[in-house]
Amino acid sequence: MIAIGNDHVGFELKEAVIEVLKAHNLEYKDFGAYSPDRANYPVYGQKVAMAVASGECDRGILLCGTGVGISIAANKVKGVRCVVCSEPYSAKLAKEHNNANILSMGARVVGPELAKMIVESWLTAEFQGGRHAERVAMLDEIENGVILSE
Ligand code: RB5
Numbered sequence: 030m031i032a033i034g035n036d037h038v039g040f041e042l043k044e045a046v047i048e049v050l051k052a053h054n055l056e057y058k059d060f061g062a063y064s065p066d067r068a069n070y071p072v073y074g075q076k077v078a079m080a081v082a083s084g085e086c087d088r089g090i091l092l093c094g095t096g097v098g099i100s101i102a103a104n105k106v107k108g109v110r111c112v113v114c115s116e117p118y119s120a121k122l123a124k125e126h127n128n129a130n131i132l133s134m135g136a137r138v139v140g141p142e143l144a145k146m147i148v149e150s151w152l153t154a155e156f157q158g159g160r161h162a163e164r165v166a167m168l169d170e171i172e173n174g175v176i177l178s179e
Contacts, residue, residue, distance in 0.1 A: 030058055031058070032086035034059075034091050035061075036062055036099065037062060038092075040136075043059070046090055060077050073099060078106035081130050088131065089131040091131060093135065096134045107172050109131055113133045117150035120132060122154075124154035125154050126161045
């Protein structure tokens with residue numbers, strides 16, 4: 030189950046994202062906003078992040094004007110690794126190396142066709158584990174107050 034969230038600027042891009050999810054036969058849950066009326070991105074970033082962190086949803090996709098504000102909101106929730114991507118290479122590596130569980134995009138930055146390619150790359154990539162898993166575990170340690178060292 031994929032959680033989707035957006036503010037008013039990201040609302041229109043949601044359609045393109047859903048197209049990709051449907052093509053992969055993936056179920057999704059839309060956490061809003063449900064119209065292009067003004068909406069505060071932290072609300073939707075938090076909703077999606079909580080759904081992913083709690084295990085209600087496996088992954089999430091967030092959309093706002095730049096993808097930045099909504100990703101910052103999501104990353105405040107423990108257990109979330111949300112990345113803003115505006116091209117497919119980073120989206121692929123964000124999954125392979127960072128095991129990013131939420132993808133964020135900016136509707137003022139990417140058009141619908143590029144957004145579809147980004148979602149496709151992130152969805153089809155697989156976490157590579159190994160040394161990357163050790164580093165991702167270090168990210169969890171930061172959340173738990175551990176001071177990291179080499
Ligand atoms: C809304 O104007 C805009 O600030 C929002 O969509 C997003 O880009 C924030 O990071």
